[in-house]
Amino acid sequence: MDVKLNHRYKADAQQSYTLPSSYYTNEAIFNMEKEKVFCKNWIFAGHIEKVSEPGEYFTFQIFDQNIMIIKGADKTIRGFYNVCPHRGHELVEGEGKKSIISCPYHAWTFHLDGQFNRGRAVDQIQNFDNNEACLTAVRVEVFLNFIFVNLDPNAKSLREMMPGLEGEIRANIPKLDQLTLSHRIKYDIKANWKNVVDNYLECNHCQVAHPQFVELVDMKSYKINADEYYISQTSKGKQTLNCNVNNETSNEDVETYLSYWLWPTLAIDIMPGETGLIIMYIEPDGPENTIEHLEFYYLTKEPSAEGWANIEYQDKVLTPEDIALVESVQRGLHSKGYVDGRYVVDNGHTSISEHGVHHFHGLVLKALEGFKKNE
Ligand code: FES
Ligand SMILES: [Fe+2]
Numbered sequence: 001m002d003v004k005l006n007h008r009y010k011a012d013a014q015q016s017y018t019l020p021s022s023y024y025t026n027e028a029i030f031n032m033e034k035e036k037v038f039c040k041n042w043i044f045a046g047h048i049e050k051v052s053e054p055g056e057y058f059t060f061q062i063f064d065q066n067i068m069i070i071k072g073a074d075k076t077i078r079g080f081y082n083v084c085p086h087r088g089h090e091l092v093e094g095e096g097k098k099s100i101i102s103c104p105y106h107a108w109t110f111h112l113d114g115q116f117n118r119g120r121a122v123d124q125i126q127n128f129d130n131n132e133a134c135l136t137a138v139r140v141e142v143f144l145n146f147i148f149v150n151l152d153p154n155a156k157s158l159r160e161m162m163p164g165l166e167g168e169i170r171a172n173i174p175k176l177d178q179l180t181l182s183h184r185i186k187y188d189i190k191a192n193w194k195n196v197v198d199n200y201l202e203c204n205h206c207q208v209a210h211p212q213f214v215e216l217v218d219m220k221s222y223k224i225n226a227d228e229y230y231i232s233q234t235s236k237g238k239q240t241l242n243c244n245v246n247n248e249t250s251n252e253d254v255e256t257y258l259s260y261w262l263w264p265t266l267a268i269d270i271m272p273g274e275t276g277l278i279i280m281y282i283e284p285d286g287p288e289n290t291i292e293h294l295e296f297y298y299l300t301k302e303p304s305a306e307g308w309a310n311i312e313y314q315d316k317v318l319t320p321e322d323i324a325l326v327e328s329v330q331r332g333l334h335s336k337g338y339v340d341g342r343y344v345v346d347n348g349h350t351s352i353s354e355h356g357v358h359h360f361h362g363l364v365l366k367a368l369e370g371f372k373k374n375e
Contacts, residue, residue, distance in 0.1 A: 005029070005369050013345045013358040019365075020340040021333035024192035029368075030287040034063055036367045037264050042141065042148040042158045044266045044281045045069055047181055047297070050095065051077055051147075055112060058095035067138060067149055068092055070101075072112040077142060079149050080114050080135040091135075101135075110135055144169055144268075145177065146279070161229045162262065168232075169268065172258055175275050179297040182276075183311050187292040189323050191330040193265060193284035194364065196292065199326050200259075200267055200280070201231055201356035204344055209321050212313070215239065216272060217257040222351035226359040233259040233356070237272025241309035261356075263363055274306050275299055278314065288330060294319065 008017035023029055043062050046069070050058050057070035059082055066082040068091065082090050089105035092098070100117060101110040108119035114135035122128050139150040141158045144166055148158055159166065170176050189196060199205070203222060206214055215238060222235040235257045258270040267280040279295040294314060298307045332338055346353035 005365075007365070008340060009361060009365055011362065013343045013355050016343060016358060017340040018343060018357070019194065019361045021335075021338055023364075024195055024330065024333045025287055027287050030192075030284070032368055033284070033364075037364070038062055038151075038284070039065075040150070040152040040155060040367070041264050042143075042150050042155070042161070042262075044279070045079075045140075045147040045149050047295075048077065048142055048145050048147060049180060053097065055097045055099055056095075057092055057098060059092060062149070062151065065151065066090060069140065069147055069149070070098075070112055074113070076113070077140055077147060078113060079138040079140040079147075081138060083136070084108060085116075085133045085135065086119065108133070145179070158262075162227070165227075165230055165260065165262075169258075169260065169270075172256070172270060173275060173277065175299060176277075178299055179275075179277065180299070180301055181295055182298045182301055182303045182307060183296040185294045185311075185315055185319075187294075187319060187323060188285075189290045189292055189326060190288060191290055191323075191326040192288055192333075193282050193290045194360075195326045195329055195333075196282050196290050196322075197261070197265065197360055198357050199322050199329075200261055200282075201233075201360055202354045203233060203351040204354055205325065206351060209325055210318060212317055216241070219351050224349050224351070224353055224356050226356050229263040229363070231261045231356045231359060233257075235351075240271070240273030241306060241313055261360075263360075271310055273310065274304060276307060276310070278310075292319070292323075 007020050009019065010016035039062070045060055046058060051069060051071040054071050054073045054075060057068055059066055059068050068080050068082040069077060071077050082092060084091050084103040084105065086103065086106060086108050089103055091101055091103055101112065106119065109117040111117055114137055116130045116133035139153060139155060141148050143158045206219065218236040218238050222233065225232045237255050237257050255272060257272055260268045265282040269278040269280065276296065276298040279297065281293040283291040283293065285291050296303065296307065296311055303311060343354040343358045344352060345355045345358065349355060
């Protein structure tokens with residue numbers, strides 16, 4: 001059921017107020033977001049290496065929807081709702097490899113491409129149509145070697161929504177196809193998912209809250225650019241976590257800091273230093289809880305000393321700093337002394353500008369109520 005959405009958001013960031021606190025706490029608004037944001041947009045599922053062989057599969061959740069990703073005999077990666085068309089039992093669990101999908105309840109079987117194979121005595125069912133007993137597919141798109149799923153059959157493709165992004169990231173990581181998952185970490189955060197995204201989309205807090213980060217990147221060259229469905233933050237690197245970019249880099253090192261947020265809940269960070277990227281997947285878990293997944297991709301399964309230095313920094317310094325901020329904001333959003341705020345927008349779109357947060361809030365409102373830029 002839709003709820004009344006009151007806010008003082010305006011398309012012009014200079015005149016606008018932020019999303020009001022109820023948007024970050026209210027269960028009815030969260031339920032609307034489930035349907036209108038998360039069931040209609042591209043959600044991160046994992047790296048293609050999780051299904052490198054035909055028959056390999058893994059499952060994951062988009063709220064209560066259990067999804068199976070499986071590679072077919074034809075090497076196509078497909079996604080299906082993980083449910084049997086007979087009486088609704090779940091078909092597979094966790095991850096693994098199958099030559100045929102067999103339901104644990106009454107043993108109907110399905111090919112890897114979701115087509116019905118056989119079931120005992122189905123030939124005695126009147127008007128039984130094999131085509132009605134296939135698995136229900138979901139949209140899958142592979143982008144930068146990551147698998148994304150969209151539960152909306154009519155959604156635009158990710159490439160159409162984010163033109164040029166894949167080429168830009170590939171140009172900065174020529175060895176992108178060689179990256180492998182080296183390490184992963186999960187955090188439970190007591191904050192609404194938008195509060196976590198808001199924090200990611202500005203660096204106005206960096207000088208105040210991230211003293212080590214502002215030593216790694218050159219804040220004077222920091223730029224934030226909002227495209228329609230993604231936002232980039234870039235700057236020159238000043239140093240890596242264990243050496244100076246200008247003195248001790250190899251040819252393969254990345255010399256800049258690059259970060260990309262992809263609507264609605266994925267971020268890709270490329271730190272100055274050796275080739276690699278960090279995935280930050282923000283998984284909403286109720287109106288005031290979020291699970292943050294960090295995945296570190298490098299050229300080797302075992303991270304190098306610099307890779308470990310980066311992992312340690314993210315895990316012990318940067319992420320705890322941000323979690324403390326967003327959890328404090330989440331408590332503050334319950335205060336009777338706060339309803340909404342203003343955006344600090346710097347026309348040069350430098351590190352202090354919060355226009356990315358404003359842009360993100362516009363996308364949320366567009367999804368929830370069809371708010372258009374010119375309103
Ligand atoms: S529910 Fe799957 S075979 Fe019956
Ligand atoms: Fe931060």
